[in-house]
Amino acid sequence: MQGRRILLVIGGGIAAFKALDLVRRLRERGAEVVPVLTRAAEEFVTPLSVSALAAHKVHRDLFDLTDEAEMGHIELSRSADLVVVAPATANLMGKMAQGLADDLASTLLLATDKRVLLAPAMNVRMWEHPATRRNEALLRHDGVLFVGPDEGPMACGEFGAGRMAEVPAILAAAEAALGDGPLRGVRAVVTSGPTHEPIDPVRYVANRSSGAQGAALAAALRDLGATVVFVTGPAAVPPPSGVEVRRVETAREMMAAVRQALPADLFVGAAAVADWHVENAAGRKLKKERGAMPPLRFAENPDILRAVASGADRPGLVVGFAAETDDLAANAEAKRLRKGCDWIVANDVSPATGIMGGAENAVRLVTAEGAEDWPRMPKGEVARRLAERMAAALGRPLRGAEAAE
Template sequence: MLVDKTILLVIGGGIAAFKSLDLIRRLRDEGARVVPVLTKAAEEFVTPLSVSALSAEKCYRDLFDLTDEAEMGHIELSRLADLVVVAPATADLLGKMANGLANDLASTLLMATDKRVLVAPAMNVKMWEHPATQRNVATLKSDGVLFVGPDEGPMACGEFGYGRMSEVPDIIAATSAALGDGPLKGKHILVTSGPTHEPIDPVRYIANRSSGAQGTAIAAALRDLGARVSFVTGPADVPPPQGVDVIAVQTAAEMKTAVDRALPADAAIFAAAVADWRVTSASGSKIKKTNGKLPEITFSENEDILAGVSALKKNRPALVVGFAAETDDVIAHATAKRARKGCDWIVANDVSPETGIMGGSENDVTLITAEGLENWPRMAKSEVARTLAARIAAALNG
């Protein structure tokens, strides 16, 4: 329920704006107060009168309305809400948000707000797939903006694909989750992510090709379902998500210490690509070349973080999930890893160079549990994260 919550609803211009009327009604049914803001383009699809009547609130439209500025300045309006929802979020609005443009009331409010923002994109499939839109979406996600949809299906223009605004019940659910009322409310979840760097000397280290994108997306998806997330990350290529407790580390040993300190947790997701070995005695100064003679480097095995947490007698999370990045016999190796490590689930994926998964934007995974295998279709890492987060929520609440 959204009782006593105030939602600032920004309605963008597009045929999906008609859904905003039902969204207002449903939000109010849940107990929320809805303060509507219409863009100029939105007025071509829904009228200020209908929006105001359904919301029982003044409909805000003009940045330069002196009466409104006297009664409630746009800065105050941007901060009165518990959450800002943009539905529909057009390509134009997403572009303004991502690039810091503020030339009308809606974009100015979105720039001035200090509250979380949830957007429900709606546009033609080609507009959604356009590189500029995808760049803007990536920027907004890294800024901590929450997304619901878009969905796949037929469009008013006659085309088919991703770009449909999510249905109202899905937006309501995402709104509840954004306000901390999701299915993981009250749960603490530990997520590890990224590579580790094991020093050879002050300027060289052993690493791997993990970008940290999948672990970062998982942390964000769990956060969006209401969880308190402890995010232990190695030196990743992507920035950590907003709204989580970030613990930055470099080495496997540092990651283990951070994991130990973050426990207890209701669940632990080990998405980090932790180095199996470290240099036994890293040099304190740069190792120099000496007449073609190769340096002698000895290695030691790093402590197994996943196996260690899985074997805990005290403070073991109710659900421990590992990852298996393999290049051959993926399912066989991942199944054996689940048994060897003692974890509850393993997320297996093929990271052979030809897949483009390691460091890429998509993933193709199989979830291995005690009940068997779940083969998920190849999809964006953000979608993998949301699917996994939903499975985790079901398991913890089952």
């Protein structure tokens, strides 16, 4: 971070006291910290204490005549290398998601053309509220980065997700956002979404995959500094920003796109690739005829995961996914051995779970060393944890995350 300029927006909340330590740690790493306080933040930390630690003037007022004459809020928002919001309150997240700008902090966040990193902090019920969930999803889609929140006891006496991430984790996320992340220089290929196998020009065979988990993984790897090639079928969710997108329809097209994207250091096969395609697909729409069904003849699709795992240009880490409806543990381990990949991320997609096409996931991570079951959590959090484990497996662990543990 030596010589980097960080615009630090401090929101109003009890977690604002952690921002004081964050300022100090950023400066220890050689960063220049330009602090911005909301009016609510001044109820928890004083401008004097923030200014003293930052060795920089604190910006507070959108209509400050001196600031506007000397620099202006537009220039302030764009002169930084990175914008960090810590704590990011539900109110600030809502303003950002809706494009509101009624004070200095929200105006800076709307006017900036730099990457923005949020460290949310709020009551667990506020964090879990559908409005906050929608705002988070929208901000992530817009390319805003997140670190945390963590789970634990809160000042209000409740327990759950909503605690602001610890300072070492925020530092690690900031380094990654600045292009200094642990996966800098790593090339990752991620497949995502379903494939559509044509029956005729208007009909196809497909599955219920939304592509949400694959998109979240591509974003998480990007946030750690990786160069990501994102090969996606016709998914229900849009691809993340900041990755190279290659769109395909069929399994055979996906296989070709993956081959073109190799060599790579990391391959993540998160796509729900159809096992078969219609060998005798019609060139025109099949007509319904009374008492007769069109004969469909199926042929096996290429096995993308096995081909990558056994290829001459095999990536250093090959990760596959297994969507199962029964006997999860046995089927996942059998798939890992059969495909020759390093890891299998398995999940139970029985209809009762709501995981296929849903917002959450509960996975079983299977490696050569054993298996571990993760609790149900948002797919973005699953992606973040998997990306960090992948970084560690490639010999590039998060320095800040390790310190936080």
